[in-house]
Amino acid sequence: MTDSPLLKVNDLSKFYGTRHGCRNVAFELWPGEVLAIVGESGSGKTTLLNCLSTRLTPTTGSVEYQMRDGSFRDLYHMSEAERRFLMRTDWGFVHQNPADGLRMTVSAGANVGERLMAVGNRHYGNIRATATDWLTRVEIGVDRIDDQPRAFSGGMRQRLQIARNLVTGPRLVFMDEPTGGLDVSVQARLLDLVRGLVSDLGLSAIIVTHDLAVARLLSHRMLVMKDGHVIEQGLTDRVLDDPHEPYTQLLVSSILQV
Amino acid sequence: MSSHADLATYNFAYLDEQTKRMIRRAILKAIAIPGYQVPFASREMPMPYGWGTGGVQVTASIIGADDVLKVIDQGADDTTNAVSIRAFFQKVADIAVTTKTDEATIIQTRHRIPETRLKSNQVLVYQVPIPEPLRFLEPRETETRKMHALEEYGLMHVKLYEDIARNGHIATTYSYPVKVQGRYVMSPSPTPKFDNPKMHMSDALQLFGAGREKRIYAVPPHTEVVSLDFEDHPFEVQKFDRPCALCGAEHVYLDEVILDDKGGRMFVCSDTDHCEDRRADGHVGELLAKPQEAAE
Numbered sequence: 315m316t317d318s319p320l321l322k323v324n325d326l327s328k329f330y331g332t333r334h335g336c337r338n339v340a341f342e343l344w345p346g347e348v349l350a351i352v353g354e355s356g357s358g359k360t361t362l363l364n365c366l367s368t369r370l371t372p373t374t375g376s377v378e379y380q381m382r383d384g385s386f387r388d389l390y391h392m393s394e395a396e397r398r399f400l401m402r403t404d405w406g407f408v409h410q411n412p413a414d415g416l417r418m419t420v421s422a423g424a425n426v427g428e429r430l431m432a433v434g435n436r437h438y439g440n441i442r443a444t445a446t447d448w449l450t451r452v453e454i455g456v457d458r459i460d461d462q463p464r465a466f467s468g469g470m471r472q473r474l475q476i477a478r479n480l481v482t483g484p485r486l487v488f489m490d491e492p493t494g495g496l497d498v499s500v501q502a503r504l505l506d507l508v509r510g511l512v513s514d515l516g517l518s519a520i521i522v523t524h525d526l527a528v529a530r531l532l533s534h535r536m537l538v539m540k541d542g543h544v545i546e547q548g549l550t551d552r553v554l555d556d557p558h559e560p561y562t563q564l565l566v567s568s569i570l571q572v
Numbered sequence: 573m574s575s576h577a578d579l580a581t582y583n584f585a586y587l588d589e590q591t592k593r594m595i596r597r598a599i600l601k602a603i604a605i606p607g608y609q610v611p612f613a614s615r616e617m618p619m620p621y622g623w624g625t626g627g628v629q630v631t632a633s634i635i636g637a638d639d640v641l642k643v644i645d646q647g648a649d650d651t652t653n654a655v656s657i658r659a660f661f662q663k664v665a666d667i668a669v670t671t672k673t674d675e676a677t678i679i680q681t682r683h684r685i686p687e688t689r690l691k692s693n694q695v696l697v698y699q700v701p702i703p704e705p706l707r708f709l710e711p712r713e714t715e716t717r718k719m720h721a722l723e724e725y726g727l728m729h730v731k732l733y734e735d736i737a738r739n740g741h742i743a744t745t746y747s748y749p750v751k752v753q754g755r756y757v758m759s760p761s762p763t764p765k766f767d768n769p770k771m772h773m774s775d776a777l778q779l780f781g782a783g784r785e786k787r788i789y790a791v792p793p794h795t796e797v798v799s800l801d802f803e804d805h806p807f808e809v810q811k812f813d814r815p816c817a818l819c820g821a822e823h824v825y826l827d828e829v830i831l832d833d834k835g836g837r838m839f840v841c842s843d844t845d846h847c848e849d850r851r852a853d854g855h856v857g858e859l860l861a862k863p864q865e866a867a868e
Binding site for chain 1: 709718722724726727729730733734736737738801802803804805
């Protein structure tokens with residue numbers, strides 16, 4: 315780990331009229347770190363994630379990101395062109411519903427290759443070779459490269475979405491309920507895959523989930539949210555094994571033991 | 573003002589002067605920003621959308637009493653669309669019309685660029701059905717406008733990638749996307765890609781009107797127009813393995829014409845004026861060279 319954080323979040327709030335989505339959130343994310351944001355539905359997890367990933371403009375506060383040259387830039391003082399460039403090169407965003415993150419009407423290979431073409435790669439053979447390589451890494455058969463994602467199962471689509479995001483070698487990936495809607499055995503394989511990729515590539519990731527098992531498996535640190543506030547944060551094992559706040563205790567004790 | 577006493581009096585060239593003024597402003601803006609789609613308040617025209625309402629409005633706005641108009645549809649001067657638009661302007665503007673590319677000052681076209689090289693005193697007006705080259709991959713207008721503004725054109729290559737992945741080569745044959753003056757990606761309207769190279773550094777002004785989509789765009793004279801491609805799959809135009817059956821022309825765009833129900837067919841110039849000119853000059857294709865066989 316280096317001696318400065320990748321992302322610095324200060325006093326971030328988002329108001330919807332007089333109601334708040336999230337309020338006074340502050341934390342730092344370090345390179346190579348996986349942070350989970352947990353909480354129940356309506357607790358502001360997704361609002362927070364969208365504010366961090368520039369998909370939603372926060373009402374107050376700042377989000378600073380360490381660019382590849384080492385300088386810190388406030389995301390909301392960058393031009394839209396710079397933000398969009400950042401989003402398709404240095405960042406990834408994995409949606410809960412793969413249809414939101416994929417182009418369903420173009421082939422798997424083109425889905426993976428899109429970011430490469432967006433940054434100016436103009437050699438068909440190279441693009442295809444990279445796409446093939448990435449499909450293999452996310453365990454999708456190479457013979458499916460020319461199939462459209464609509465012919466894929468839910469788990470395959472989610473893996474394709476991950477490949478599509480990682481192809482430009484991003485340093486930070488946002489994931490919104492990446493295992494939502496998948497059955498448990500597929501979830502397990504996907505988690506295994508993500509864990510492998512994150513550690514191989516040294517990625518930082520912010521994962522929103524309501525599933526504490528996902529947080530336990532993937533994350534180093536976690537934030538617990540309730541009613542838009544971060545009520546507890548700390549190392550994942552500490553929070554899950556020794557929850558301090560009553561709400562966190564409730565959350566942890568709500569897991570079904572089988 | 574129309575001099576025909578029995579006709580309801582139209583303003584010269586059908587549109588009122590304020591509308592023409594508005595369209596001319598859009599045209600000037602389009603010329604100033606080559607390839608950029610300028611929105612304009614498209615009017616209802618006395619013809620259905622898809623029949624060239626955009627092109628007709630552009631022509632009506634730039635035409636003067638001294639202009640000579642040529643209208644082509646798929647290269648031909650004698651198809652329904654071409655004939656009716658030509659008749660329309662004869663009626664509402666009382667201007668001279670021609671089928672000769674050389675003599676025309678304004679050429680309104682659907683789907684082709686004439687084979688004869690255009691000159692600097694000519695204007696080519698295209699009828700455009702779908703002006704947005706990114707439309708089939710990105711349905712949101714807000715998003716495509718942003719992509720144009722920020723020069724995010726990766727998606728255009730996704731389309732070409734799909735072509736190669738499915739067919740082994742770039743199979744887009746018409747409406748082939750081009751980059752204008754190194755900046756805007758533009759749809760050349762549904763002209764065959766055979767005509768794309770003619771747009772590059774053309775001496776003539778090229779105007780594009782899309783009536784239903786309410787957009788005007790332009791390629792000024794001497795402007796770079798580059799067809800998009802991949803390094804390992806470069807752009808190339810259609811090739812024909814035989815010359816025109818009537819005039820023997822090579823390196824021109826040919827139409828296939830079915831002759832009978834026994835598989836007989838011929839390939840002839842799609843540009844009828846070019847073909848007639850060549851035949852008048854004494855060039856003869858294989859079908860005319862053997863008139864007795866053809867007669868049987």
